[in-house]
Amino acid sequence: MEQEFKVYIKSYLEQFPDLSSEELTFISSYLIIEKYGKKEFLFKSGEVQKEVGFVCKGLLRRYYVNEKGNKITTGFINENNYATDYPAFIRQKPSKYFIECLEPSVIIKLPYDKIQEGYRKFKTSERYGRLIAEYVLTVQTDRVESLLFETAEERYLNFIDQNPDLVNRISLTHLATYLGIERQSLSRIRSKIAKK
Template sequence: MMDTFDQFHQALLALNPRITPQEWNYFRQGLTQHSLVPKAFFIEAGKPNQLIGFLTSGLIRGYYLNQAGEEITTAFVPENSWVTDYPSLLMGKPSRYYFQCLEPTTLITVTYQHIQQGYDQFMGFERNGRLIAEAILHEQQRRIESFQFDSAEQRYLDFIQENPSLFNRISLTHLSSYLGVERPSLSRIRRKIVGL
């Protein structure tokens, strides 16, 4: 059975097949495993974020509080996915988001400082950092564009097609917030699709 660090290594190789054994050995020295219980926070709003995480099991929800104090879901991060708040990471400012476990979650983390030191030690190491960043930013950009160009119904259809394993693991309240629709509207969309 693959251990969590091997799982991280495989994910890194999937992003960058050219990672060298020396680069991986350096990466491995900076990795830490965390086991978090449901409702525990990986990142909390108001606190600076120094970590990039990779989930080996479990599920994390990203959200922020709007001016009315309502939780607005921005992300679901399942196993074999990367998680961080890049603006907080890069600028050293407090995060504006919460990343909270919905399930028992195991993740591997590396500090941004460790990655930066790798840039200085290995000529090709920047590619690793860039590809992790691109994987995270790709998901964020896809979400932004879905709100710009897709209907609520299309966002729902895309979500269930792209995340079949998540559908029974998240609440309708969190899903409706993520899709940007009221829960009764989500129920109507679901009834309509079932009736097609």
């Protein structure tokens, strides 16, 4: 098991080729690696996320519960992506979201206070932090704009196109709430596309 974790940490750190050995040592010493079972939560609504999570293995979904008690999926997080409610994480405020494992997952976590310390100590760490923030902002903006400007069918086709590896790993119910439609509507769209 220890060997498996070392491989994950090495792979994670390879994303940051510009970091000095001093920076790599600093980050490595604070990384936490944890295994989660299916249906376990990285965090729940109302909790403050103390560490940013990076998915080495597995699949998670981010969702909130609406006023009718329905779970509305706002994102799927697979390998090599950050599992976080980034705006709440940066402000260290309670999240409005749940992040739940859809599959058994291995997640590397880096504590908020160590990220901030790294920014103060190292210019390169600060740059990587900015790049991650820009990526998160882009993903969130794309999601909002897809709901505003695309039809349900366009949203579905774009999702399939951008996430071919996820389609068989998520339920139609979760996908329908992510697309902002009823499950029956998604079934109609899928059968219409299959007939083309």
